Every structure is written in C-alpha cells, then in structure tokens.
Amino acid sequence: MATSSDMEVLRDAALEMASAAGNAILPHFRRALAIENKAETGFDPVTEADRAAEAAIRHIIRHRFPGDGIIGEEYGDERTDAERIWVLDPIDGTRAFVLGLPVWATLIGVIEAGRPLFGLMHQPFVGETFMGWGEHALIRRGGTETALRARPCAALSDATLATTTPAMFSGDERTAYDRVEAAAKTVRYGTDCYAYALLAAGLNDLVIESGLQPYDVVALIPIVRGAGGEIASWDGGAPDAGGRIVAAGDARILDAARTILQNSA
Secondary structure, X not given: OOXXXXXXXHHHHHHHHHHHHHHHHHHHOXXXXXXXXXXXXXXXXXXXXXXHHHHXXXXXXXXXXXXXXXXXXXXXEEOOOOOEEEEEEEEEOHHHHHHOOOOOEEEEEEEEOOEEEEEEEEEOOOOEEEEEEOOEEEEEEOOEEEEOOOOOOOXXXXXXXXXXXXXXXXXXXXXXXXXXXXXXXXXXXOXXXXXXXXXXXXXXXXXXXXXXXHHHHOOHHHHHHHOOOEEEEOOOOOOOOOEEEEEEOOHHHHHHHHHHHHHHO
C-alpha cells in the first residue's frame, strides 16, 4: 500500500508530466495542424500534439520510474506486468481539441497492484488540474488547491446527465441510454473527460458512456471516488478496463441509472 510520502512523490511526478504535456500541446491549440484519422470506419483523430505530449510524459516516467509499466493511447504498452503502471491519454477529447474547444485534457492515471491508485486531469489552456487518490480529490488553479466533493442527488428526475455524444451508443445501448436521458432533468453533450471532473466538483450528477479504453477512464476513477462519488461498469463491475461506464455523485442515482441500463441493454 502506498504511503503518504509515496503519494507525494507520485503527485509531484504527475504534475511534472502534466506541465510537460501542456508545454507540448499548447503551441498547437487553435492553430492549423495536420489531423490523421486512426479509425478504419468513422473518425478518430490524432495530431502531432497528441504524440508530442505522450512522448514528453513517457520520457519523464522512464527517467524517474524506470521499472514502471506504461499504457498509452498513442505509443502502446510497456511492461504491463509491472507492479505499478502509468495509464496515459495525452489529449482526451481530440475532436474538441481540433475544433478549438477547451474541454479536452491530459489524463494521467496510476495503477498499483492492479487497482487505480491516483488520477490527474490537466487542462493547460484553462489552467485547471484535477487530482484524486484515496478519499481525497482536489482542483488546483493558479497555485491554489480546493477540495472537491460530489453533491447529493436522490432522484434521476433531479439529475444533470452528461455524455460525450449519444452517437457512442448503438443498438440496445442507445435504447438504454435514451431511457436514462428521458428520466433525467437535463443533459449536456460534448463534455469528454470534463463531465467526470465536474461531477467530482459537485456541478454534475451523472455520466454515462460506452466504448471507452482504459486510458480514457483510469485517471478519472480516483478523482470521482476521492470526491465521494462512484464509478462502475453498467453491470456493476470494475471500470478499470473501460467499456460501458456510468459515474454518479450519489449512490442512489447510480443504482437507478444502472437498473435502467441493465434492464434495457
């Protein structure tokens, strides 16, 4: 189990990585840049900013923690049998990034002994960094750190719901998602990883997504849980591997949403 001093080392290292990633990304933001499509069907963009940011993070990991493993979106996996693994998404929300919308962020997660230990979400253009570990979650802005706490919400009819896009759901998944959306008070699209961070901040109540990869979610798990929220797969399993994910600030609406999702999908 990581000690407080271990967590301080990890946190300082993650902040260094986030700063390096931001320095690599910002010169490209809201500028003309080449965009490649990684998808065989549909659109899954990647830019030189994505690759430069992940390369900068990997350089620091290899220097500071040479025995650690890495799972990254752009450059694949290294030493995934290591006791500690860094899980990286250099730009979560690349579609937003290429449109100039500041709802993308760098995600840096740490898995130790097979479980998410620490998570960081960094948005350098806005100047916000969200972090979570254990029972702690905070936002760092302008050198000031403020604790995060998810808000209570007893009923879906009172809940704000966020998802990146309903287009991520297909078939029975879409039917299930639509039923939860119909039961919620309001919904916002295009939120990417910010939906989870704002849930931890007590500004959003529920997030539902599908088709996620580990690098899309591992960093967000400690942030949500550290703020008192919960995050799981639709069937109640561990969310670490991605897939179908539901997160809530209140266990009551998590249960209500999962009931609908399980009965409909």
